[in-house]
Structures are given as structure tokens and as C-alpha cells.
Amino acid sequence: MVLHNLFFLVLTVAAYFSLIPLFEKLVADARGREVAIMQQVPRTAGEIKISQQQYKDALERARITLFLVLGSIYVLAVLLLESAIMPLYVYRPLRKMLDADQATQSGDRERELIRPEEILSDEIGQIMRSRNATVEALRRQEDELEAALRKLEEQDRLVSLGLLSASVAHELNTPLAVLAGSIEKLIEITDDAHTLERLERMQRVTQRLRRISESLVDFAKVRKQQMEPIAIRPLIDEAWGLVAIDEKASTVDFVNSVRAEDRVIGNSDRLMQVFVNLLRNALIAIERSGRIEVNSRRTPRWVTVAVEDNGRGIPTDVLPDIFDAFVTTRLDAKGTGLGLTVAHGIVTQHGGSITASNRPDGGARLEVSLPAAR
Ligand SMILES: Nc1ncnc2c1ncn2[C@@H]1O[C@H](COP(=O)(O)OP(=O)(O)OP(=O)(O)O)[C@@H](O)[C@H]1O
């Protein structure tokens, strides 16, 4: 603020000292003409003295006038500059940038961008626009980094959970095998109907424990796999082929509407496991002669595969935790509550996501988004 005013002052002083000789010359020229006239007319010594005094006065007046004119121009220029031009075009934009910078530093995302209507169309405006673009780019990178970090943490948790599951499964498998073998032996040698019934119940429970243990091993397998481009449509047909072993499947209207060109990056064995789980759940949920449809859609980065059924829908108390381990409504029957947990683990391992919802016209929709193959 002081510097440019000082500069103007220097300019004014320079103008004053360079104009003064010009003014003095003008006054001197006028005096010269006056002297020439005076020499033609004889004057007394007193008159000559008065005339010299007038010349000195004229010189002095010229200096003062010049000083006053330049001084007024300087004061007016400074006033105009400091009260209108500088505040509008410099001070206010700079204050806005400083405020926005402070907001950026304190992480206040609401105020960190300068509003478009406050940006002028001059050079400072260009700096403001460039600053906004930089802040936006930085925030985008920050968000992506945070998302990647969250994903990494989740994968880390899955790996630890997988390791834990593997060791639990390992500890369970041997005693369970011994138990199953012993029960089988006892069934063979028992004649008493009541004991036989109890043994068979024990056998069913043991089988269920073995299934849980196998699922835990599946879960543990969710680690780095061979990834390659995979066509989804034949994978769904194959998965349905496995699920359709169940006789209930013959009464179901199954439609594979996945687009033939949709391919994802993944491991086919693991993804098969995901879709077998989803299709089996759908098959269990529908009444006889129900309908299961699988369809797909694609964005540049993702292929989303939706498995839809018109069954009873997901119970509302199960829905929020549906991907958690041991969440099941089939505890009394054959469910372990690990099917969707394993599916979620595999999909996450692929860098994708899975969501569950109920369709407005009844039944469930499970959506799996996977990285699209180019
Ligand atoms: N298509 C669906 N329709 C209705 N409910 C569903 C559907 N899919 C899943 N569910 C609900 O979510 C629960 C959890 O499913 P999940 O596959 O994880 O376990 P599960 O099927 O019970 O047992 P399993 O481990 O043998 O698969 C199910 O018990 C069921 O209540």
C-alpha cells in the first residue's frame, strides 16, 4: 500500500523538477520581451527596480502554481486509487484469496473455494480460478486416497479374519472328522430306534459344523488370486448349472439377461463361488414356480451384475447386517450365515462392492459391481 504511493510521490517530484526550468524559461522569455520594450522607452531607476521585483514575483507564482497543480493531481490520484481502484481490484480479491487459503488450511471445505461471482475477469481473477482448480484437484486426490486407504484397511481386516478362520477351521476339522466317523460307526451297529434317531440328529449337527468349517476355509482362501478378463454371462450359466442340482430349480423360471459383451477382471473360481451363493440364496427364498433373473449394466469402469428374485424378500432385521458372519434366518435348517460373508470378502478382494436390497414389487436384489475389463 505504501510502496505504490511512494512511487507516485517520486514521479510527482520528478515532474515538478523537470517542469520548473520550462516554467522559468517561459517567465524569462516574457521578461525578455518586456525589457526590449522598456529599452525603447526611457525608465527611471525606481521603475526598473519595480519591474525586476515583478519578474521575481512572477517566477515565484509560477513555482507555487506548478507545485499546487502537481500536488493536487498527486493527492487526487492517491485518493482515487486508495478509495476505489485498489480496494475493488486488488485488496478485496486478495482478502478473498487469503480467507479461502485459511479455510483450506483449516479443512473447511465449504469456504475454501472462491465463489465464481466473486472472481473478476482480470489477471487476479485468473489466479483465483487457477487456485480453485488446484484446491479441487487436491481434494479429489485426497478423497481417492482416503477411499483407497479404507479399502486397504478392509482388505487387511479380511486377510486377518481369513487367517483366523483358517486356523479355527484347521482346529475344528480333525475332531469333527473323528466325531463324524464315530457317529457313523455307532449308527451301523445300533439297532435301538430311539438311539438311532439321536445318532442321526448328532450326524446332522456334525455335518452342519463341517459345512461351517468348510465355509471358514473358503473365507480364508480370499487372498491374492490370479486375475484375468472373464465373461460374466457364461459364468452365470455355469453357476446356475451347479445350483440347479437342487430339484426345486426345475420349477423355477431362470433368466440370464447378462449382456454377452460384459467382462470383468477377476478370478473365475472365486467369482463362481459368489454367484453360486447368490443364486442358491435366491432359490431358497422363492416359492415354487418363482422367477430368478440376472442382468448386467456397465459404466466405463464397472460392470454391475444384479441377481433378482421374486421370493419373500430379505427380512428387515437381517438386511442391515446381511454381510456379517453368522447372520442367517436358516439356523434351524441348513444355513451357516457365511454365504454372503464369503461373497462380500471375494468381491472386496476384487476391488468391487456388493449391496443387498428388497425390490419394490417383492423379492430381493443383490448387486455385485466388479472392475470392468477393457
Ligand atoms: N435372495 C434372498 N431373499 C431373501 N433373503 C435372503 C436372500 N439372500 C440372503 N437372504 C437372507 O440373508 C441371510 C444370510 O444369507 P447367507 O447366504 O449369508 O447365509 P445363509 O444363506 O443363511 O447360509 P449359507 O451360509 O449356507 O449361505 C439368509 O439367511 C436370508 O435370511
Ligand SMILES: [Mg+2]
Ligand atoms: Mg446363503
